[in-house]
Amino acid sequence: MQSEVPKSMLTEERRRWIVAELEREGKVVACELSRVLEVSEDTIRRDLRELAAEGRVQRVHGGALPAPRISANYAVRATQSTSTKTTLARAAATLVRPSNVVLVDGGTTNVEIMRHLAPDLHATVVTNSPPVAVALADHPHIEVIVLGGRMFKSSRATVDAVTLEGVRGVRADLCFLGVCSVHPETGVSTFDFSEAHIKRAMVASSAEVVAVALCEKLGTAAPYVVGPLTELTQLVTEASVSDEALAPYQAAGVTVLRA
Structure with missing residues (x-):
């Protein structure tokens, strides 16, 4: 992970950072996010779960991949x-x-x-x-x-x-x-x-x-x-x-x- 990590982020700020990192790197790994963001892996899993529910990421074992932005219509x-x-x-x-x-x-x-x-x-x-x-x-x-x-x-x-x-x-x-x-x-x-x-x-x-x-x-x-x-x-x-x-x-x- 190359990007600078701001400290004391609010939940939505952290999730926006995760999405931005995903766009830069092509994938994110939960344990690495936990270490870099200094939060628990449970917190990261919850973040990824919510982001997936919003269609912003696709969860996979151990992390997430970009989700396609395709209209259902x-x-x-x-x-x-x-x-x-x-x-x-x-x-x-x-x-x-x-x-x-x-x-x-x-x-x-x-x-x-x-x-x-x-x-x-x-x-x-x-x-x-x-x-x-x-x-x-x-x-x-x-x-x-x-x-x-x-x-x-x-x-x-x-x-x-x-x-x-x-x-x-x-x-x-x-x-x-x-x-x-x-x-x-x-x-x-x-x-x-x-x-x-x-x-x-x-x-x-x-x-x-x-x-x-x-x-x-x-x-x-x-x-x-x-x-x-x-x-x-x-x-x-x-x-x-x-x-x-x-x-x-x-x-x-x-x-x-x-x-």
Whole structure:
């Protein structure tokens, strides 16, 4: 921990300091916080518990990681970072090859990828996302298979046992995984338990797995783990992300494409 530690902090001041330290370092360790802040580990655990309840951190064993700042409202997410999503989508769309069978998860970025597939591309898209299917409705050469089930409204994707059975019946060349969080240590994670099961099945059913992630999702963790970082084949992210930040992903064998 590099930053200066003020003395005699009030509870809220201490918690703001912890969040700032988390943003600087990428993680915090409870025993180290206890030593530096000169408070008990019980106090630190209580701080982290309250910060997690506010969505400001994601607790893990022994400390905390950054929590993704993602709106629960799909319509709101669809209007955020639109130009960046378009740039990433154009790059990701080039990964689809003729005759590929592609599993496409829910998410506003994945919808944008589908809008940028080449008009002369012949492929099959299997998706649990009605918005993805609608985005391809007028594509002249892409066959679209929509997986049924109960729709999780936050992601506008189907997520129940019917969906899971459908995913397991596919052997895809490529998967565009909807990403809430991706972290070098905790891997890919999401906010919903049922979604995590569907995402795991998509990974298991695909030869290659692509995560397209804005920089705000990198280095963060959500409550439900989809799988380790090594499950990803490629990561498509913003050109502004530093070499240092991407080094752990590359070290895990993930091919990084910056756009």
